[in-house]
Amino acid sequence: MKVLIGGGSGFIGRALTQLLLSRGHEVTLVSRRPGANRITWNELTYSGLPPCEAVVNLAGENILNPFRRWNEAYQKDLLSSRLDTTRILATAIGQAKDPPKAWVLVTGIAYYQPSLTAEYDEDSPGGDFDFFSNLVSKWESAAKLPGDATRQVVVRSGAVLGQGGGAIGHMLLPFRLGLGGPIGSGQQFFPWIHIEDMSGILVHAMEKNHVNGILNGVSPAASTTNAEFAKALGAALGRPAFLPLPTTAVQAVFGRERAVMLLEGQKVIPRRTLASGYQYAFPELKAALKQVVS
Template sequence: MRVLVGGGTGFVGRALTQLLRIRGHEVTHVSRQGGKDRISWEELSRSGLPPCDAVVNLAGENVLNPFRRWDDAFCREIISSRVETTKTLAKAIADADQPPRAWILITGVGYYRPSPTAEYTEDSPGGDFDFFSRLVSSWEAAALIPGSPARGVVVRSGVVLGRDGGAISRMLWPFWLGLGGPLGSGLQPFPWIHIRDLSGIVCYALESECLQGVFNGVSPSSPATSNGTFAQELGAALGRPALLPVPAWAVRAVFGAERAIMLLEGQRVVPKRTLESGYHFIFPDLSAALKDIVA
C-alpha cells in the first residue's frame, strides 16, 4: 500500500512511518520542504495528489509548547496547521482522478467537554464549548469530502505516551530528580495512549477495508486514570517519589488560562468503537506502558 502522510516528521509520524514500513507499505510525507520520500505542501497544492492508496494527516503545531505565548497569533497558527492542511489534503483527494481508498485524520479528545464524572464514547456529543472543542469540530469538518469513494476515518487521540517525544519527554527530568507530581488537584481524568497503540490503530484502520467513522484513540484503562495516578505510576516506573504537586496557578502562569484547561481538567474517554472494531491494544495497562517507555 502506498500511504501519503501529511506532517509525518514529528513524534507520532516517526512511529507510524516505522510501523507502516515494517508492515511493507510505502510512505511519502508532505512537509514544508520536499526531498527524498516527501513532497512539499506547495507542490501538493500545485500538482495535486501523487498516486497513493491512502492518506493520513498528522499535521499540527504543538499546542503545549511552553516557549510560545498563548496569544491570537499562536491561536491562528494552531488552527491553520490543522484545519488548512486538512483542507488541502481533502481538496487534493476530491480532485484526484484516482482517489485513495482511505482518508484518515488524527484529532483529539478535546472534542469532549472536561468532566470529573461523565464518560464519553465515540457517539457522545461535544465540539462546541471552548477553543479546543471548536478546533476539533472545524478540523474534522475540513476532512469531509461529500461523495468521495475514500473511506473516512477519524481517530480522536488522548495524551500520547512514548519514549522519543510527546508528554513524557518533558516530564522525565523533573521525575528523575524527585521533583515530579500531579498537576493541580491531580483528580482530573488523564486520557492516555501508548504511541505504539496510536500507530497501531491508524495502521489497523488503513488495512481494514470495512472501518470508517470516529474511533477514540485512548487506552481501555484510560477512564480510570487520573493525573495523580499517572504521576504515581510514572514515579514508580522510574523508582522515584512523585509527591510534589504543581499548583494550578503555576500551570496557568506558564500556559495561559485557556490552554491550562487541557492540563488541569480532563475527560473520561472510552474506546468503545475501537475495541468493537477488533483492534487489540498492546498496552491497555498504564503501569506496563510506562515501564516499556522508561526501560
C-alpha cells in the same frame, strides 16, 4: 499500500512510518522541505495527489508549547496549521482521478467537555464549548469529502506516551529527579495511549476496509486520574512523585484558557476502536510506562 502522510516528521509520524515500512507499505511524506520520499505542500496544491491507497494527516502546531504565549497570533497558528493542511489534502483527494481507499485524520479528545463524572465514547456530544473543542470541530469538518469513494476515519487522540517525545517528553526530567507529582488537584482524568497503539490504530484504520467514522485513540484504562498517572510514572522510575504542580503555576506558564487542557480532563472510552477489532499492545498503564522509561 502507498501511504501519504501529512506532518509525518513528528513524534507520531516517525513511529507510524516505521510501522508502515515494517509491514511492507511505501511511505511518502508531505513536508515544507523537499527531499527523498517527500513532496511539498506547494507541490501537492498545484500538482494534485500522487498515486496512493491511503492518506493520513498528522500536521499541526504543538498546542502545549511552553515557549509560545497564549495570544491571538498563537491561536491563529494552531488553527491554520491544522485546517489549511487538512483542506489541502481533502481537496487533493476529492479531485484525484483514482482516489485513495482510506483518508485518516488525527484530532484530539479536547472535543469532549472536561468532567469529573461524565464518560464519553465516540458517539458522545461535544465540540462546541471552548476554543479547543471548536478547533476539533472545525478540523474534522475540514476533512469531510463530498462523496463516499474514500473511507474516512477520524482518530481523536489522548496524551501519547513513548520514548523520545510525546506527552511524557517534558515530564521525565523532574520525575527522574524526584520532583514530579500530580498537576493541580490530580483528580482530573488523564486519557493516554502508548505510541505503539496510536500508530497501530492508524494502520488498522488504513488496512481494514470495515473501519470508518470516529475512533477514540485512547487506552481502555480510561479511568486513570492525573494523580494515579504521576504515581505510576514515579514507580516506573523508582522515584517519589508527591510534589504537586500548583494550578497557579500551570496557568502562569500556559495561560488560563490553555491550562484547562492540563488541569481538567475527560473519561474517554475507545468503544468503537475496540469494536472494530483493534487489539491493544499496551492496554495497562504500568506496562506502558515500563516500556517508555526502559
